[in-house]
Amino acid sequence: xxxxxxxxxxxxxxxxxxxxxxxxxxxxxxxxxxxxxxxxxxxxxxxxxxxxxxxxxxxxxxxxxxxxxxxxxxxxxxxxxxxxxxxxxxxxxxxxxxxxxxxxxxxxxxxxxxxxxxxxxxxxxxxxxxxxxxxxxxxxxxxxxxxxxxxxxxxxxxxxxxxxxxxxxxxxxxxxxxxxxxxxxxxxxxxxxxxxxxxxxxxxxxxxxxxxxxxxxxxxxxxxxxxxxxxxxxxxxxxxxxxxxxxxxxxxxxxxxxxxxxxxxxxxxxxxxxxxxxxxxxxxxxxxxxxxxxxxxxxxxxxxxxxxxxxxxxxxxxxxxxx
Numbered sequence: 001x002x003x004x005x006x007x008x009x010x011x012x013x014x015x016x017x018x019x020x021x022x023x024x025x026x027x028x029x030x031x032x033x034x035x036x037x038x039x040x041x042x043x044x045x046x047x048x049x050x051x052x053x054x055x056x057x058x059x060x061x062x063x064x065x066x067x068x069x070x071x072x073x074x075x076x077x078x079x080x081x082x083x084x085x086x087x088x089x090x091x092x093x094x095x096x097x098x099x100x101x102x103x104x105x106x107x108x109x110x111x112x113x114x115x116x117x118x119x120x121x122x123x124x125x126x127x128x129x130x131x132x133x134x135x136x137x138x139x140x141x142x143x144x145x146x147x148x149x150x151x152x153x154x155x156x157x158x159x160x161x162x163x164x165x166x167x168x169x170x171x172x173x174x175x176x177x178x179x180x181x182x183x184x185x186x187x188x189x190x191x192x193x194x195x196x197x198x199x200x201x202x203x204x205x206x207x208x209x210x211x212x213x214x215x216x217x218x219x220x221x222x223x224x225x226x227x228x229x230x231x232x233x234x235x236x237x238x239x240x241x242x243x244x245x246x247x248x249x250x251x252x253x254x255x256x257x258x259x260x261x262x263x264x265x266x267x268x269x270x271x272x273x274x275x276x277x278x279x280x281x282x283x284x285x286x287x288x289x290x291x292x293x294x295x296x297x298x299x300x301x302x303x304x305x306x307x308x309x310x311x312x313x314x315x316x317x318x319x320x321x322x323x
Contacts (some may be wrong), residue, residue: 005102012070036054043277046290048117058301076096090136111308145242145246186210194244196252219231254316261307262307271300272300
């Protein structure tokens with residue numbers, strides 16, 4: 001574990017070098033789709049170029065995730081050097097390394113989509129998002145379900161592998177209308193609320209929080225209950241209730257890092273909604289300017305990269321509850 005930081009730096013640099021080499025030689029673009037030809041405006045506003053990054057700003061802004069993850073590794077390594085281990089996120093261990101590694105992979109995953117415009121790049125992008133967002137809600141279930149670290153890793157990687165294969169062959173919603181990334185956002189909020197306010201009664205009521213989260217993202221309860229065939233997945237809002245059988249033995253401090261992370265993500269999401277061609281803007285002018293160096297989607301990347309750092313710092317506040 002002590003070599004985690006230099007290994008993370010080396011792997012990140014090797015990825016970037018390989019990307020440039022394969023991009024210059026054209027290998028990356030052999031399976032490029034025809035949906036967004038050179039010179040057109042991409043689905044994320046930026047004009048498509050013939051360079052090694054089809055969307056320059058939207059691709060390169062993903063370096064923010066890689067930098068955030070490397071800073072996590074650096075901080076964890078410094079913890080080891082000073083023997084300041086207090087919890088899972090103030091030491092190098094299986095869990096903290098997985099979180100930091102998932103944060104780093106958000107960068108290459110998204111860069112492959114915005115940089116190559118290939119279907120496999122889109123697959124890598126979505127997989128990176130799922131690999132990150134699975135962590136926090138499963139981490140909450142680990143504590144409330146009294147899982148060992150090894151069991152957590154088994155569950156995590158089982159979901160990742162099954163999802164990766166299923167999405168490759170079945171497409172974005174796995175052929176069953178399931179958006180695992182979006183669902184996992186809801187499961188995180190549900191499990192985090194249950195973590196903070198656990199009680200036997202609230203355990204089984206916690207799934208109702210999912211409807212609030214869905215409404216925040218534009219899916220109202222009326223819409224859900226009028227089309228349960230489409231929104232069947234709301235039953236999965238009760239996954240935390242099933243596994244969260246015990247009150248947490250660890251408490252967290254929510255101010256400031258948790259709220260800063262959520263604020264950063266929600267601001268980023270608002271910008272994400274506006275940064276598309278012909279999308280009505282909540283602002284006085286259309287935010288999509290395809291030839292600008294400053295792209296809304298790139299800002300989304302940078303703000304969400306900062307959010308991953310905020311949540312990392314939030315998990316570092318954990319401490320055992322005095323019995």
